[in-house]
Amino acid sequence: MSSATALSWFARHELRLAWREWFAMMTGGRRKRARAAMIGLLVFAALLHVPAWAVIGRFAELQLPLDKSSLIVITATIFLAWTLMLSQAIESVTRVFYARADLDLIMSSPATLANLFSVRIAAIALTVTALALLFSTPFIDVLVLAGGARWLAAFGVVVAMGLSAAAVAIGVTILLFRLIGPARTRFIAQILAAIIGAGFVIALQVAAIMSYGTLSRFTILTSGTFAEHAPGADSILWWPARAAMGDSEALLALLAIGLVLLGSVMAIFSGRFADTAIDAAAYGRSGSKGTKERPFRRGSRQQALRRKEFMLLWRDPWLISQTLMQLLYLVPPALLLWRSFADSSAAVTLITPVIVMAAGQLAGGLAWLTISGEDAPDLVATAPLTPSSVIRAKIEVVLIAISAVFCPLIAAIAFASVYQAAISACAVIISAASATAIQLWFRVQARRSQFRRRQTSSRLATFAEAFSSIGWAASAALLLTLPMAGLISGLITTGLVAITWKFSPRRE
Amino acid sequence: MKPDNSALEVRGLTKRFDRLAVDSLDLTIRAGEFYALVGPNGAGKTTTLRMVTGLLRPDAGAVSIFGIDALANPVAAKQVMAWVSDEPMIYDKLTPLEYLEFVAGLWGLAPSVSQPVAEELLSSLGLEPHRHERCEGFSKGMRQKVALAGALVHDPRLIILDEPLTGLDAVSARHVKGLLSQRVEAGCTIIMTTHILEVAERMADRIGVIAQGRLVAEGTLNELRQQNGHADTSLEDLFIALVTLQDAA
Numbered sequence: 001m002s003s004a005t006a007l008s009w010f011a012r013h014e015l016r017l018a019w020r021e022w023f024a025m026m027t028g029g030r031r032k033r034a035r036a037a038m039i040g041l042l043v044f045a046a047l048l049h050v051p052a053w054a055v056i057g058r059f060a061e062l063q064l065p066l067d068k069s070s071l072i073v074i075t076a077t078i079f080l081a082w083t084l085m086l087s088q089a090i091e092s093v094t095r096v097f098y099a100r101a102d103l104d105l106i107m108s109s110p111a112t113l114a115n116l117f118s119v120r121i122a123a124i125a126l127t128v129t130a131l132a133l134l135f136s137t138p139f140i141d142v143l144v145l146a147g148g149a150r151w152l153a154a155f156g157v158v159v160a161m162g163l164s165a166a167a168v169a170i171g172v173t174i175l176l177f178r179l180i181g182p183a184r185t186r187f188i189a190q191i192l193a194a195i196i197g198a199g200f201v202i203a204l205q206v207a208a209i210m211s212y213g214t215l216s217r218f219t220i221l222t223s224g225t226f227a228e229h230a231p232g233a234d235s236i237l238w239w240p241a242r243a244a245m246g247d248s249e250a251l252l253a254l255l256a257i258g259l260v261l262l263g264s265v266m267a268i269f270s271g272r273f274a275d276t277a278i279d280a281a282a283y284g285r286s287g288s289k290g291t292k293e294r295p296f297r298r299g300s301r302q303q304a305l306r307r308k309e310f311m312l313l314w315r316d317p318w319l320i321s322q323t324l325m326q327l328l329y330l331v332p333p334a335l336l337l338w339r340s341f342a343d344s345s346a347a348v349t350l351i352t353p354v355i356v357m358a359a360g361q362l363a364g365g366l367a368w369l370t371i372s373g374e375d376a377p378d379l380v381a382t383a384p385l386t387p388s389s390v391i392r393a394k395i396e397v398v399l400i401a402i403s404a405v406f407c408p409l410i411a412a413i414a415f416a417s418v419y420q421a422a423i424s425a426c427a428v429i430i431s432a433a434s435a436t437a438i439q440l441w442f443r444v445q446a447r448r449s450q451f452r453r454r455q456t457s458s459r460l461a462t463f464a465e466a467f468s469s470i471g472w473a474a475s476a477a478l479l480l481t482l483p484m485a486g487l488i489s490g491l492i493t494t495g496l497v498a499i500t501w502k503f504s505p506r507r508e
Numbered sequence: 509m510k511p512d513n514s515a516l517e518v519r520g521l522t523k524r525f526d527r528l529a530v531d532s533l534d535l536t537i538r539a540g541e542f543y544a545l546v547g548p549n550g551a552g553k554t555t556t557l558r559m560v561t562g563l564l565r566p567d568a569g570a571v572s573i574f575g576i577d578a579l580a581n582p583v584a585a586k587q588v589m590a591w592v593s594d595e596p597m598i599y600d601k602l603t604p605l606e607y608l609e610f611v612a613g614l615w616g617l618a619p620s621v622s623q624p625v626a627e628e629l630l631s632s633l634g635l636e637p638h639r640h641e642r643c644e645g646f647s648k649g650m651r652q653k654v655a656l657a658g659a660l661v662h663d664p665r666l667i668i669l670d671e672p673l674t675g676l677d678a679v680s681a682r683h684v685k686g687l688l689s690q691r692v693e694a695g696c697t698i699i700m701t702t703h704i705l706e707v708a709e710r711m712a713d714r715i716g717v718i719a720q721g722r723l724v725a726e727g728t729l730n731e732l733r734q735q736n737g738h739a740d741t742s743l744e745d746l747f748i749a750l751v752t753l754q755d756a757a
Contacts, residue, residue, distance in 0.1 A: 293640070296609045296619035296626070304613025308599070315601040315642075376597040379658065382561050383614040384587040448600075 010116055014123040040459070048138040056139050060147030064245055066238075068227040074241040080201060081132065082161045087197030089128045089169030094189045096120060097173070097182075097276060117273035118266045121170055125262055128169075129162025150246030156255055157244045163258030167265040174269050177276045198328040301385050305393040306400075309370050313401065316369070316448065349480050352420060353473035355409055356427040360469025363402050363432035365451075367439035370394040373448035395436055402432045420480055427476035434468040434497050441504035464500035471496060514572070515539040515666050515697035521559060521569035523721075529555045531721035533569070537699055539665075542692045544712035545701045546743075548751050552721040553701040554594075557668050560699075561591040573666060587615070590659035594671035596651040600644035604635050604654045607643065608661045615662035622661060629657040633683060648675035656684060660691070667691065669700040673707060685711060709743040717747060719754040 023034070062070055106116055136158050143151035172192070176185040231237055243251035297307070332354075371394050374380060380390055406428050414421035442461035446454070471493030479486030518535040522528075530552045537543045547553050558564040560571050562582045571578040571585075578585035598607055605626060612622030630636050633653045638646070643654060652675055659667060667688075673681045689711065692698055702708050708715050709729055717725040717732075725732055725746075732746050741749075 296612065296623045298619055299613060301614050301616050304610055307613070308602070308610045311606070312599060312601050375599050378561075378563060378591060378593050378597050379611065380614070381563050382586055382589070382591040383611075384583045384616070385614065386583060 007115055007119055010111070011119045011123070014119055015126070018123060018127050045134075045138060048135075049142060052138040052142045056142055057146055060143045060145075060151070062147070062245065064242060064247060065233060066241065066245075068230055068233070071233065071238045071241050072227065072230055074244065075238060078157065078161070078240045078244065081136065081158075082165055083196050083199065085128050085132050085161055085165035086169055087193045088131065089124060089166045090173060090189055090193040090196070092124050092127060093169050093173045094186060094193075096124065097177075097186075113273075114270045118270040121166070121262070121266050121270060121273070124170070125163050125166035128166050129159055132158050132162050151244070153246045153248070153251050154244040156251045157240055160243075160251075160254040160258035161240075163255075163262045167258075167261035170265050170269055170273075174272055174276055182276075195328065202328055202331055301383070302389060302393040302396075305380075305385075305390065306397050309394060309397040310401075312448070313366070313369065313397070349420065349477065351409075351413065352424045352427065352480060353477040355406060355424060356431045356476045357469045357473040359402055359406055359428040360431035360435045360465070360472060362405065363398055364435035364439055364465045364469070365454075366398045366401055367395070367436040368454045369448060369451060370397050371436075371439055372443045372446050372454070373451060374445065375448055377445055391440065395440070398436050399432065402428070423476055423479050427472050427479075431469055431472035434472065434493075435465050437497070438465045438468065438500055438504075441501055460500065460503060464496065468493060468497055468500075513539045515541065515574060516560065516699065517570075517572040518556070518560065519570045519572075521556065521571065522567045523552075523555050523559060523564065524567055529721055530559070530566075533718075533721065533723055535716065535723060537697060539574070539697050540692065540695050541697055542688070542711055542713045543697075543699045544708035544715045545699060545718060546703070546705060546708050546715060546747060547701075547718035551718045553718055554670050555721075556718070557591075557670055557699065557701065561589065561668055562586060563591070588664060589666040589668060590662065590664035592652075592655050592659045592667070592669045592672050594674050596648065596655035598643050598651055598654050598658070601642055603638075603640050603642055604630055604657065605639045607654055608657055611658040612661050617662055625663070626657070626661050629660055632687060633657055634680065649677055649680050652676060653680060653684070656687075660687070664696070666697045666699070669698065671701055671703065673702065673704060705743045705747055715743065717750050719751050722754075724754050725750050 023037075059070075059074070062074075066074070107113065133155065136154070140151060140154045140158075143154060173185065173189055176189055176192075180188060239247075239250040239254055243254050299307070371391065381387075383390075410421050410425045410428065413424055438461050471489065475486050475490040475493055477486075478489050514536050516535065516537040518533055521530055521533040521535075523530040533552070533556060535556075545553050545556070555564065559566045559569075560573075560578065562578060562585065566579070573585045574588055576585045576588075599610075602610065608626035608629070609619075609622070612619070612626065630639050633656065635650065635653055635657065638650065643651060646654070652672065656669075656672060659669075669688075672684060672688075676684060685707070688698055688700075700708075700712075714726065714728055715732060716723055725735060727735065729743060732743070733741055736746055736749060
């Protein structure tokens with residue numbers, strides 16, 4: 001087999017793997033669901049046009065040349081999308097390094113590793129770009145329908161962003177390997193991915209709170225102060241915005257930059273990619289050092305279970321990066337709360353729905369890890385405990401973790417308003433309890449490492465968990481402003497949770 | 509009538525999935541006995557043992573462990589037994605010592621009792637140099653040894669093992685076999701499934717051959733030979749003859 005044939009064969013292999021991974025994620029690993037998954041995806045894509053219209057429809061009529069304020073908003077939106085792509089790309093690259101089953105085979109083959117890893121880098125770029133295209137298509141469709149074919153250039157911008165995000169992600173990850181070693185890279189890269197994914201939005205919100213006392217990130221972007229300090233209309237900074245609106249020169253330049261960046265990364269790093277993968281594999285085999293010597297602790301059987309759960313949660317970098325993303329979103333409301341003490345602003349009301357939703361989402365993730373993500377199910381099942389006492393101990397872990405995170409925030413709200421603190425506390429408890437209950441009703445035995453794919457086991461549970469968190473957040477916010485509407489919203493959310501229970505698999 | 513010294517008594521145990529996996533199985537294991545359950549793939553060995561340990565609910569039948577009705581009183585039955593599966597299930601983020609502390613806690617042992625036992629087990633299984641390493645980098649053999657240590661730390665009266673020697677190197681396998689023999693000498697009852705017939709032949713007091721969910725032969729090696737009319741046959745030849753006969757039937 002010639003070198004070119006081998007490369008194209010490996011490229012096909014990579015694409016097939018990427019397709020099957022995505023397909024399994026959509027269908028939950030069940031082939032029979034393929035048609036339903038495709039229909040669901042098409043319906044979801046069609047429905048996504050509605051919020052896309054609401055969010056972006058007003059920009060469709062914009063024409064070049066743009067005023068500074070519009071340039072800033074469009075550029076910031078494009079940058080936000082790029083940070084999300086970068087976050088996803090860092091996660092993909094880390095996964096490639098630490099997925100040893102496949103790397104062992106590749107590295108033991110007589111093929112030229114630099115060439116194979118060039119293909120793998122290209123595959124990462126393609127995956128990141130394809131996913132970005134999938135989610136951006138409804139938004140670009142809206143712009144094309146309302147503003148004309150010139151907006152089709154936005155697809156090119158998405159491709160350029162995907163290529164550059166993959167290139168930067170590979171550079172950053174390999175740099176981390178060289179600087180801090182494989183043991184820490186896995187952990188730091190996951191944290192970095194979470195911070196990059198949420199960081200830009202949060203930074204804008206923090207700036208808006210500090211300057212204008214509002215959570216809206218657009219306030220700071222559309223402010224005169226920001227426009228004054230922005231560069232002139234012919235700056236390279238606005239190329240993405242101009243390219244998205246049909247400026248072909250800017251688009252070609254962006255695509256060229258993306259391709260050059262990715263090509264450079266392939267040329268520089270594809271050789272080192274193999275060394276890095278070997279280091280990562282060696283790290284996996286050597287095992288990491290654990291704790292210092294200490295005597296065994298006393299306690300009941302349930303305490304032993306709780307201790308184990310807390311230890312595993314604490315030592316799980318996947319979980320830390322996933323929860324950090326959710327907890328980072330609590331920074332702006334906490335800051336708003338702190339600012340509101342000074343001027344008794346009504347904006348403090350906004351905090352309640354944010355923390356109620358965060359509590360539901362965090363509880364759902366924790367409940368999956370403790371209830372479904374049990375790595376030694378046989379051991380726990382053959383231990384002399386009743387199944388109900390095992391489940392109770394695991395639920396207690398979720399509720400204790402939620403209390404530890406949210407009690408300080410509720411206490412801080414109590415200084416501003418005892419009534420709001422009481423409503424917030426009740427809603428946080430109900431939201432966390434609902435999410436935990438949904439995870440309990442739909443529990444499926446899985447390994448903790450499958451946390452990323454937990455949504456695939458039951459779409460109904462995923463949607464129910466999300467809608468329940470949103471419902472309780474809305475109910476709490478309404479109770480503070482329109483109590484009757486809050487009660488109605490609460491009843492509707494209760495009904496939703498009850499329907500979810502009705503459709504849940506039968507449990508013994 | 510239940511014999512006084514039975515460690516495990518199974519009567520009419522039945523389980524059906526797509527097909528009948530275990531078919532009205534009767535089995536009696538005496539206390540202090542090393543019993544090997546052998547059979548071809550899919551014969552129902554693991555399904556039987558999973559029902560005995562409470563991991564699977566039988567469609568019909570009764571399971572008694574040292575006189576305790578395991579279906580009516582599973583917690584009491586579990587207190588005196590341990591289960592080791594062929595796929596070692598341990599926690600990647602715990603060290604072997606932390607794992608043993610957790611298992612001891614689950615069985616409600618006092619630390620003053622469990623800690624010295626845990627230390628001794630790690631030492632005898634060659635895990636001492638790795639006691640403070642997290643299990644995530646361990647080979648399958650090392651993981652199997654950690655799982656085995658977990659099964660032994662609470663000093664069970666009945667140990668049920670499903671292919672415990674899978675993935676172990678020769679030295680480790682000898683360690684494990686030695687450890688199991690010591691437990692039997694100390695009065696513990698062991699039930700083990702294995703595909704390595706030589707192990708069953710050398711270690712087991714009695715051997716049960718299971719095929720298509722039924723116990724087709726049972727006894728000491730000599731009894732099995734006599735039952736089949738071959739005085740000097742190896743267990744492997746006996747096994748193939750019995751299974752072929754069952755398939756033909």
